[in-house]
Amino acid sequence: MKKYREGSEGSMFKERIKHMDKYLVIPFLVLSLFSIVMVYSASSYMGLKDYNNPQFYLVRQTAYVIGGLLFAFIGAFFPFRLLKKKKVVILGILLTIVLLLILLIFGREINGAKSWIELPFFNVQPAEIAKATCIWYLAYILSKKQKVIADDFLNSIMAPSLLIGLVVALILIQPDTGAAVVIVAISAIMIFASGVSAKVGLMLSAMGTVLVAGVLELVRHFGTHLPFLRGYQYQRFLAFWDPFALADGAGLQLVQSYYALSRGGLFGVGIGNSVQKTGYLPEPYTDFILSITGEELGLVGILFVLGLFTFMISRIYLIGIRSKRSFESLMCIGIATMFFIQALINIGGVIGLMPISGMTFPLLSYGGSSMLILSGSIGLVANISARDRIERSKALVNK
Numbered sequence: 001m002k003k004y005r006e007g008s009e010g011s012m013f014k015e016r017i018k019h020m021d022k023y024l025v026i027p028f029l030v031l032s033l034f035s036i037v038m039v040y041s042a043s044s045y046m047g048l049k050d051y052n053n054p055q056f057y058l059v060r061q062t063a064y065v066i067g068g069l070l071f072a073f074i075g076a077f078f079p080f081r082l083l084k085k086k087k088v089v090i091l092g093i094l095l096t097i098v099l100l101l102i103l104l105i106f107g108r109e110i111n112g113a114k115s116w117i118e119l120p121f122f123n124v125q126p127a128e129i130a131k132a133t134c135i136w137y138l139a140y141i142l143s144k145k146q147k148v149i150a151d152d153f154l155n156s157i158m159a160p161s162l163l164i165g166l167v168v169a170l171i172l173i174q175p176d177t178g179a180a181v182v183i184v185a186i187s188a189i190m191i192f193a194s195g196v197s198a199k200v201g202l203m204l205s206a207m208g209t210v211l212v213a214g215v216l217e218l219v220r221h222f223g224t225h226l227p228f229l230r231g232y233q234y235q236r237f238l239a240f241w242d243p244f245a246l247a248d249g250a251g252l253q254l255v256q257s258y259y260a261l262s263r264g265g266l267f268g269v270g271i272g273n274s275v276q277k278t279g280y281l282p283e284p285y286t287d288f289i290l291s292i293t294g295e296e297l298g299l300v301g302i303l304f305v306l307g308l309f310t311f312m313i314s315r316i317y318l319i320g321i322r323s324k325r326s327f328e329s330l331m332c333i334g335i336a337t338m339f340f341i342q343a344l345i346n347i348g349g350v351i352g353l354m355p356i357s358g359m360t361f362p363l364l365s366y367g368g369s370s371m372l373i374l375s376g377s378i379g380l381v382a383n384i385s386a387r388d389r390i391e392r393s394k395a396l397v398n399k
Contacts (some may be wrong), residue, residue: 015075019389020382021319027312028072028378031305031363032065032371039366041271042292043285045278057285057366064368068375075379076386084327085150089140093163096133099126101168107174114174123321125369127171127179132373134164134183135190135334142194143326149195158189175230178357182341189337190330240355254352256281257288261351268298287358287368305364306347313339316378319385328384335377338362 040058047056082088099117103126107114116123142149142162149156164187171180188208192201218226220241226236235250243251243258260276263269274295279282284292294302313336320332339362346361348354360367362374 016383016386019322019386019393020076021385021389022310023057024315024319024378024382024385026310026355027315028363028375029069031308031312031362032068032375034305035364035371036062036065037271038289038293038364039285041256041274041296042277042289043366044272046114046275046285049279060368061366064366064371067368068371071372071376072379072382075376076382078383079183080328080383083136084140086140088138092133093137093167096126096130097167097170099129100122100167102126104170104173113176115176122368125367127174127176128369128373130171131179131183131186131338132377133395134167135186135331135338135377137163137361138187138190139327139330139334142190142330146195146326148224149191153196153200160326161187175254176358177231177233178359180361181345182338185341186334186337190334193333194326194330236357240352243352253288253356254349255351256350257291260291264301265296266294267300268294268296271296286360287346287356287365288350289365290361293364308361309339310345313343316381319381319388323384323388328388331390332384335381338377339374382388 036058040055043057044054045062047058048054099145103114103117107116108118115127116125138160145156156378164183168180168183171183188204192204216237219229219234219237223229224231226344232250235246237253239246239250243254245251247255256276260274260281263275263395269275274284276295277292281288288304290305293305297304316332316336316339319338320329323329323332342362343360345354345357345359346365349356349359360370363371
């Protein structure tokens with residue numbers, strides 16, 4: 001009996017590998033490995049300057065990518081029945097809230113914000129964990145309410161909205177406005193995808209647009225007199241509206257980003273030959289790695305990254321749409337939206353279409369928590385896709 005079970009498990013493993021979606025896995029692997037190259041190129045000067053070691057960030061990013069691949073592998077074979085258990089879901093969201101509270105109490109403040117819990121060998125960023133946990137929680141609760149949400153919209157979303165609101169509030173206190181915006185956007189898209197009528201969806205979209213426009217006008221007219229706006233955040237808005245007027249201060253990053261992209265032209269100045277990374281452009285290997293990519297590899301390099309990234313996101317959405325299980329479908333939609341919104345905010349900041357928020361580019365920028373969470377999420381999508389493919393192939397055989 002034991003031999004049979006082992007053989008069965010081995011056969012299941014091979015079958016899962018066989019049906020893994022290569023159109024999802026290959027772009028993920030290419031982007032992850034490409035991040036090692038670009039982080040090394042973008043960080044070598046800072047590593048030499050700050051640590052007397054140009055490979056300082058290279059070693060760490062390589063470790064993060066290897067860890068990310070491990071998380072992706074685990075996600076690809078993780079038993080989904082555990083993710084659908086109520087007690088496990090509640091435990092996950094409670095642990096996330098506890099981590100956010102620990103961060104506010106013991107987190108180290110850097111540049112006016114508490115974003116990391118420092119551990120001996122690794123810094124944990126609870127906001128990244130919160131994004132994944134919120135997707136998981138919403139996929140679970142909305143899949144349970146899918147049959148009634150269209151008829152009783154407000155009562156159906158009241159409890160989940162309050163819980164997500166608590167998580168967002170704890171993140172805003174850090175403050176991490178970018179992560180809060182990402183979670184709100186993910187939540188809105190997942191609610192729309194769960195069976196809400198088109199009329200309600202359009203109404204909420206219009207309300208959201210008016211709210212964003214209203215906040216921008218309030219910031220423009222009242223600035224730091226607003227209780228929710230800190231001084232450095234207001235400076236980011238001023239830099240967004242007129243970066244060259246603040247080129248020596250708040251507008252420095254955006255102006256230098258423009259210089260990097262302009263210098264790169266169509267084909268770039270060559271890998272490793274960026275000038276802007278040598279002290280001119282702050283955060284060249286995190287928030288502005290796309291600017292360095294543009295400088296060194298030109299517009300062609302940026303289009304390669306964005307094309308591969310767009311293809312991967314489209315594939316995740318497609319897997320979600322094709323899935324016949326509501327939980328799995330909502331998980332995919334939430335994960336794809338997480339990638340899309342983060343990339344949109346980062347690109348918007350890099351080219352001056354949005355205020356700079358400190359949002360990194362998914363899978364490309366330097367960072368541990370982000371790489372592990374995003375890679376694990378890709379693994380879960382690959383898991384969903386493989387299981388759906390196996391079921392479809394078995395259904396065809398039985399016919």
